[in-house]
Amino acid sequence: QKALVWLRRDLRLYDQAALHHALKNSGSVWLAFIFDQEILEPLIEKDSVNELTPDRRVDFIWQGLKQLDAELRQQGGGLIVQFGKPVDCIPQIAQALEVQTVYTNHDYEPSAIARDTAVSVLLKKHGIEFETFKDQVIFEKKEILTNSNTVFSIFTPYKNNWLKTLQDKDLAAYDCTPKKGQFAAIPKPLDKPLPSLESMGFCTTGIESHLPPSPEGGQALLEDFLTRIDHYQIGRDFPAVKGVSYLSTHLRFGMLSIRGLVREAHRRMLAGSMGATIWLSELIWRDFYFMILSNHPRLADGVSFKPDYDNIEWESSSHAKKLFTAWCEGKTGYPLVDAAMHQLNQSGYMHNRLRMVVASFLTKDLGIDWRWGEAYFAKHLNDFELSSNNGGWQWASSSGCDAQPYFRIFNPITQSEKFDPEGKFIKRYLPQLSKLSKKSIHAPWRSGHIELEAADLLLGRDYPLPVVDHDEARKKTLVRYSVVKKVT
Numbered sequence: 001q002k003a004l005v006w007l008r009r010d011l012r013l014y015d016q017a018a019l020h021h022a023l024k025n026s027g028s029v030w031l032a033f034i035f036d037q038e039i040l041e042p043l044i045e046k047d048s049v050n051e052l053t054p055d056r057r058v059d060f061i062w063q064g065l066k067q068l069d070a071e072l073r074q075q076g077g078g079l080i081v082q083f084g085k086p087v088d089c090i091p092q093i094a095q096a097l098e099v100q101t102v103y104t105n106h107d108y109e110p111s112a113i114a115r116d117t118a119v120s121v122l123l124k125k126h127g128i129e130f131e132t133f134k135d136q137v138i139f140e141k142k143e144i145l146t147n148s149n150t151v152f153s154i155f156t157p158y159k160n161n162w163l164k165t166l167q168d169k170d171l172a173a174y175d176c177t178p179k180k181g182q183f184a185a186i187p188k189p190l191d192k193p194l195p196s197l198e199s200m201g202f203c204t205t206g207i208e209s210h211l212p213p214s215p216e217g218g219q220a221l222l223e224d225f226l227t228r229i230d231h232y233q234i235g236r237d238f239p240a241v242k243g244v245s246y247l248s249t250h251l252r253f254g255m256l257s258i259r260g261l262v263r264e265a266h267r268r269m270l271a272g273s274m275g276a277t278i279w280l281s282e283l284i285w286r287d288f289y290f291m292i293l294s295n296h297p298r299l300a301d302g303v304s305f306k307p308d309y310d311n312i313e314w315e316s317s318s319h320a321k322k323l324f325t326a327w328c329e330g331k332t333g334y335p336l337v338d339a340a341m342h343q344l345n346q347s348g349y350m351h352n353r354l355r356m357v358v359a360s361f362l363t364k365d366l367g368i369d370w371r372w373g374e375a376y377f378a379k380h381l382n383d384f385e386l387s388s389n390n391g392g393w394q395w396a397s398s399s400g401c402d403a404q405p406y407f408r409i410f411n412p413i414t415q416s417e418k419f420d421p422e423g424k425f426i427k428r429y430l431p432q433l434s435k436l437s438k439k440s441i442h443a444p445w446r447s448g449h450i451e452l453e454a455a456d457l458l459l460g461r462d463y464p465l466p467v468v469d470h471d472e473a474r475k476k477t478l479v480r481y482s483v484v485k486k487v488t
């Protein structure tokens with residue numbers, strides 16, 4: 001028996017469900033990854049016709065694949081990497097290798113499900129089986145249901161049931177040890193170097209300097225986090241502190257196994273670690289949003305989870321567009337919001353507390369449609385993942401399942417005072433504010449002339465004046481959301 005493993009969000013050679021089953025059932029196993037033209041082409045910047053687009057994710061994947069290829073070559077195999085449409089490439093590769101089965105892991109996005117269905121139909125025409133497995137979550141689809149067998153839409157009871165259902169077998173690692181020679185050499189016509197980033201329209205971005213793109217890199221981050229996990233509940237809300245795991249991008253591309261992470265967290269939870277208990281809860285949020293998307297695929301079409309919220313009238317005038325640009329560029333005049341947007345623009349990462357703050361600010365201070373923010377995050381986040389991103393945005397805008405109530409409106413100044421009390425995070429990204437006192441840094445326009453002068457700061461020149469007044473915006477938002485009052 002010969003098999004092809006089609007890699008997508010599972011870029012590792014250990015504890016990987018599809019790879020395990022391929023190795024178990026076949027004598028010769030090849031692995032392939034397709035840079036999907038249909039996903040990559042829209043990422044190319046329209047205004048840089050002759051230049052290359054710096055997309056950190058594409059670079060991160062590319063470097064990760066290069067390492068996987070090297071690892072496979074050491075074992076006599078190699079990685080087949082092509083740029084094209086999976087629906088063309090996968091059946092062609094499978095036929096050229098004369099495999100009986102293509103193995104892959106479940107993807108829960110509607111467009112990916114449609115793609116997989118199309119690939120499977122074509123493979124079947126050639127007598128090739130298409131086998132798929134759960135890999136990127138602990139529980140999927142309808143595995144966790146309410147007592148009346150319906151899908152959960154509230155997180156806490158979902159989590160309780162998730163924890164009750166969990167057994168050792170759900171966390172057991174898949175053995176992916178190949179027999180000697182099982183990773184077969186790639187036949188000549190298919191044995192090509194990885195398509196270069198440049199040939200696909202992209203360039204290097206330097207992402208590896210802060211996010212090592214491989215399972216080893218992910219493992220190193222994990223080991224570092226495990227020395228801090230017991231204090232997660234204390235530091236996790238403070239962006240200036242190294243309190244979170246920074247594992248989301250490795251998880252997104254499957255360079256780490258979710259089972260391994262849950263095993264670590266669950267064992268510590270049972271031993272009484274509060275930090276591990278809260279961190280595990282975050283991993284369960286991840287499962288929750290995958291489950292929500294797979295049961296409500298309409299969410300991928302941009303609709304609100306609660307349909308009445310689509311009656312809200314968002315600001316869309318040319319002034320609103322300018323405000324949106326100010327938000328994107330970190331020029332709103334609210335330091336915590338601006339520093340957060342700079343963190344995103346400079347690194348592709350944004351701390352969870354800040355994602356909540358900037359999402360609330362966009363929707364409830366600027367009155368701008370959450371979909372604009374969702375799209376901006378989708379373009380810039382290294383860990384962009386449709387289900388969690390949509391879930392996070394709909395949580396902040398109150399339109400989601402188990403979202404925060406519409407009348408709960410974060411105050412960007414008090415959030416700043418509470419979660420960046422010394423202004424350390426703000427100063428990291430807005431050095432022009434570095435001479436302001438910890439009292440003034442959260443709302444510079446409230447400082448007196450003397451302090452501003454002493455800090456060499458001219459508002460409007462060195463740093464913007466606030467683009468909106470929070471108290472007025474708050475009142476407007478309550479009116480805007482009054483269309484949904486009856487359903488909340």
Ligand code: FAD
Nearest residue numbers: 244245246247248282286352355383384385388389392393
């Ligand atoms: P940690 O705090 O160490 O958490 C560990 C892991 O748990 C994360 O890596 C992630 O996989 C999962 N997790 C944590 N919080 C959440 C959450 N609220 N929802 C779902 N999973 C969670 N996360 C993404 O992975 N991709 C996204 O595109 C994304 N977009 C978001 C948009 C908004 C508006 C908001 C409010 C949140 C979003 N999140 C997203 C969730 C969360 O902010 C990130 O997962 C987290 O900040 C990643 O950093 P970390 O790995 O250090 O997290």
